Amino acid sequence: MVARRLPGMPEHDEVHPEEWQFDETVLRAASAFALCEEARYNDGLSSGQRVEKLMEAQGVIMATVGPRFRVTFRDLLNRLSGDQAGSLVGIFPDEALAGPLRNLRFLDSVGVSTQEGCDLLWEAAEIFKIVDKKQRRGERFTHFELESEFGQEQVFKAIKGGLYERHRRNIIEYPVCDKEQLEELGFPPAVAQVFYQDIPSYCLYKRQWWFGCPACAYPMQVIPHDDGRTYAVRCLYPWHQDTGARFSFTATRDQVPVLHAEDRIYIPSKAEMPLYTGASRETPKARPAEGYRALVRRVWRSTCIPGLPELRLADVLTEAAAGTRLTVEIWPDNDRVDIEVKDGDTVVFSIDVKDYTWPGTLAKKLIEDRGDKGGATWLVVPDHRRQQVGYLTSVIHRERIGMTVMAASDFLALFTDRLKEYM
Ligand SMILES: [Zn+2]
Structure with missing residues (x-):
């Protein structure tokens, strides 16, 4: 299927996915703040264990920023709640805080992990796992809960x-x-x-x-x-x-x-x-x-949150296809792809639904997997991620990946348009 060129799509050479990708140091910092949340909110910890968690977090941050930049325990305590909670400003070298990192907060005003912060870590963890498997460097990214039982x-x-x-x-x-x-x-x-x-x-x-x-x-x-x-x-x-x-x-x-x-x-x-x-x-x-x-x-975020638009899309497509030759299946063959639409044995649409907060990480995943591992040719994002479509489309073109990206409602409109071919 020919990829439809979308209005507002940037020219190929305007795309710099690297700007939206985060290196190991940022992920380490994210995992340090996750330890801070645990220190405060894990009811199973004694007060001694809470302090140990915070010291561990300080250690992770110090190891991350290197000996040139000193981060005291007080610096960390100042970032556990209030306006500066979970901020990297003042504990990270200024030159490292480009783009979205300057305003990002890993903790909210009461010390609970923000969703943007969690997503930065969790989304990247899934990608690093792919890279790691390829490069067989199993021991490297343990900080990031790579082997989390909740992935x-x-x-x-x-x-x-x-x-x-x-x-x-x-x-x-x-x-x-x-x-x-x-x-x-x-x-x-x-x-x-x-x-x-x-x-x-x-x-x-x-x-x-x-x-x-x-x-x-x-x-x-x-x-x-x-x-x-x-x-x-x-x-x-x-x-x-x-x-x-x-x-x-x-x-x-x-x-x-x-x-x-x-x-x-x-x-x-x-x-x-x-x-x-x-x-x-x-x-x-x-x-x-x-x-x-x-x-x-983490299970709620990775399963329930993207699952709601995924289920809704499958249900609405099923309803729309009633009375035509098309059949709609969600997660065929134990999740080979998210949604598959077929005319008899012929696949008409094979859809991957993605709800990523950080599009650079999704771009990296698409590049690593050469598209969708299950062979989906349509990448659909929920409508509230519509602003990612242009960016992802240009990455896909630049990398010559055989997928088309669309916001869910635009995909539904295209699908409805095509139905008459299958009456
Ligand atoms: Zn909710």
């Missing part, structure tokens, strides 16, 4: 088999469930016991209450304001916040907290509507923490 590959491996589609759908649709539900879903033990854990303490109010996001159902973060009485509640995934998963409440003694929606209302355009997976207008009610289990954050 995307581990999740998909744990559900491989005859019930793959059912399990994957359930992980996406039930990122949090009570113990009975968890049993009813019938996951393999590795999924139920490893990927579902206690709700993170930073998503609880008084260790007792939590609120599910009106877009993804995952527990939202609960952030105390300085006044000690009011709280902000928001989904950890920024786009869900932007579309309405932002609330507040005032603490009341012994009463169940009641959320109030913030004024801002996001209304998807008519074209976006069929594939919209942002926040609904519903205001969630508080639920008791007791008895609930939630996906580990």
Whole structure:
């Protein structure tokens, strides 16, 4: 299929994917801040162990910036909360802070990892694993949780088999469930016991209450304001916040907290509507923490978050193709590609859906894999990643990779246009 040239696509030689890729030093810093979050929020640690974690984080940063640049324990403590939380400014040499790094925060004002920061680490970890396998340098990137039991590959491996589609759908649709539900879903033990854990303490109010996001159902973060009485509640995934998963409440003694929606209302355009997976207008009610289990954050981000637009796209394509010769299958053959559309035995569309925060990392993955490993020829990004299309398209052209990149709604329009050929 001929790649369609998109309006606004940069000329090939304008593309510098390197500017959006991060080297090992940045990833080390990211992993150091992940240790800081753990020091503060991992309930299983003693106070001695918390200090050890912070010292380990300081060690990682010092090793990263080198002997020329001294980073004290105080420097690190100053970056655990408040305005400068998780900032590299002042602990990284100035010349190393080009582009998006200057304003990036790895921790938010209360010391919880930001999603941009987590994604920088997790997305890069998946790529380094590919590079590492090729170059057989297994021991190099251990800091970055390369062998994390919560990586995307581990999740998909744990559900491989005859019930793959059912399990994957359930992980996406039930990122949090009570113990009975968890049993009813019938996951393999590795999924139920490893990927579902206690709700993170930073998503609880008084260790007792939590609120599910009106877009993804995952527990939202609960952030105390300085006044000690009011709280902000928001989904950890920024786009869900932007579309309405932002609330507040005032603490009341012994009463169940009641959320109030913030004024801002996001209304998807008519074209976006069929594939919209942002926040609904519903205001969630508080639920008791007791008895609930939630996906580990990294599993939620790598499976549930990209899974919602993926499932929606498959469902909408299936509906659109009704009455034609086309059949739509999600994750055929245990996830060879994300979505496959066929006319009899002939593949018409083979689709890879990607929700990356850092497009440079995705570009690197496409280059390493020479496109999609499963042979997909369409790369579809959710509509809220539309601004990545031009950049990714130019990388693909420059590298002569046989894929076409589109935002989901544009792909749906093209698909609908082509349907008459298959009546
Ligand atoms: Zn959400």
